[in-house]
Amino acid sequence: MALKLYNTLTQKMETVQPHHGAPLGMYTCGPTVYDFAHLGNFRTFIFQDLLRRYLKYKKTPLLHVMNITDVDDKIINNARAAGMSIQDYMAGYSDAFFVDMERLRVKRPDIVPYATQHIPEMIELILKLRERGHTYERDGSTYFRISSFAGYGKLSHLDRSTIETEGRVDADEYSKENPRDFVLWKARKPEEPYWDSPLGPGRPGWHIECSAMSMKYLGETFDLHCGGVDLIFPHHENEIAQSEGATGFPFVRHWIHSEFLIVEGERMSKSKGNFYTLRDLLQQGYNPIAVRYLLQSVNYRRQLNFTFDGIQQSQAALQRVNDFLLRVREIPSGRPENPVFDERLAQARADFEAAMDDDLNVSGATAALFELVKDANPLLERQELGPLNRDHILDFFSGANSIFDVFQIEQRELPDAQIERLIEERAHARRERNYRRADEIRDLLARSGIILEDTKEGTRWKALN
Ligand SMILES: [Zn+2]
Known part of the structure; x- marks a missing residue:
């Protein structure tokens, strides 16, 4: 096609x-x-x-x-x-x-x-x-x-x-x-x-x-x-x-x-106080990957209503897929394969591509991904997917991710200890007023799916996968 x-x-x-x-x-x-x-x-x-x-x-x-x-x-x-x-x-x-x-x-x-x-x-x-x-x-x-x-x-x-x-x-x-x-x-x-x-x-x-x-x-x-x-x-x-x-x-x-982007149903304008740069959102602790997901989630020929609820939902949607991928990665070798599921997967791939071919219908394409997650979850639960099923699922999602670039396909590269070390270094950089380095570290972590939250008690982190 x-x-x-x-x-x-x-x-x-x-x-x-x-x-x-x-x-x-x-x-x-x-x-x-x-x-x-x-x-x-x-x-x-x-x-x-x-x-x-x-x-x-x-x-x-x-x-x-x-x-x-x-x-x-x-x-x-x-x-x-x-x-x-x-x-x-x-x-x-x-x-x-x-x-x-x-x-x-x-x-x-x-x-x-x-x-x-x-x-x-x-x-x-x-x-x-x-x-x-x-x-x-x-x-x-x-x-x-x-x-x-x-x-x-x-x-x-x-x-x-x-x-x-x-x-x-x-x-x-x-x-x-x-x-x-x-x-x-x-x-x-x-x-x-x-x-x-x-x-x-x-x-x-x-x-x-x-x-x-x-x-x-x-x-x-x-x-x-x-x-x-x-x-x-x-x-x-x-x-x-x-x-x-x-x-x-x-x-x-x-x-x-x-098409245009509107914010909470209204035209974005400085006078209305609903005018946002990416930097404004990052300052409020939002993850740039969730922002990317939200901004690409609606077909380009339709107006996109950007809301703060929408970012939360995007974050939750990403979490759902990343949790799923984590469980898929954990399917052990030696478990029996499920040939019927491979047919289901081929259908998902065909639906995904048909939607994208149709004027980049992103919502149709993501629906194909989410439907597959929904159908595969009970099979994972019952241990009815094998290592070949695992490889095929990961291959499909990594193809989709070469376009969307929001999912965590591979194991997080940063071990916890290294994350803690980077957070420490960031805190130090901030004390020294080296904001450039501090931002660099935050970005580096965000790229690995780690979101930082600065609180009175210090910096907390959570992983998107
Ligand atoms: Zn021009």
Whole structure:
């Protein structure tokens, strides 16, 4: 069976497969590194990680590119407010982003291009658009004229008149011909970073970054482009206009968008006090693995309601599976095999893969796992599973875990004494105010399924397996 995903462009479920034996090219709009990423951002990145890991599970070769936006109004303003150089300000948040991604076990994309290292490619693309009559200049800035691109609106399925009347006019962009025309190159402003170019001194607009960097690494036409639904319009619509306007070829075959995350039923916002970064949750003692489990538990095309109950339930669900796996590992050699159970297992595997092939239906796939646990538990109880059954169960769960990365398949590597030693070292590091080392130790333990709880009496730990 092949993987089918919903394509925002065609509004159909479509098979995802490599063309002419080349690896699938996948581009992800990465973070703008002006602050810590929040849970909504991580839902999107975890979904992309899931997609990438499932393609790997299916042995589909893939090249994954994710950009980092490191020049942007917010970065410039925040750096100035913090009295820091843009470079230093940005580097701190960029590092923090990858630390958080690692805590959530999100694999690093194959190529991570930074916008400021690809300015010549962006300029070249804008010059091509200028040559083909898609641009105009006002006060030193260069804009894309959307009326010059017939396909404008094809991704968001908005009709032309809606797009043009709902246009918002930015205060500093009053001179545009059409409110929806967007900036490709921003004229230099005092005290802002700029680059010299045939377009005049200035810096790139946000949209052009993604067109230039995706096509540089994946070619003029590539397979998969992912992002949150909030990027469909105008960002991805603009990417299409820029790329196809410059090359004349289709830009992306398959557009995949993940839905919003809400918190306790409400839109996440700083003013409502329900705005969470991963760091906020870790500070409250939640395990990043349970957070990962929760963030990937709902199909990407459905809104995810993040609740604190939900994290507790995720923790309990993980515990259930890990307890089961522990008992499976303990099945001794020499116990008779159960051939009927192997058929049951084959069914579970088929159900699991059918669900994942169906637009990454994670809830269907996890249901296949939990049903199997439910059916196997009484057999374990009655000692009716043998060592081959054991190996087959562990093989199935380790395949599923190569995608979800939340279960404890193997024996915990850290013996209790070593855990105690690390907790001691962490307490010492905290007394010395070496919080970096203290966090490192907490992360190290979390990766082995050990959760720490700091209480007045000291640090307690419990194992997820
Ligand atoms: Zn983008």
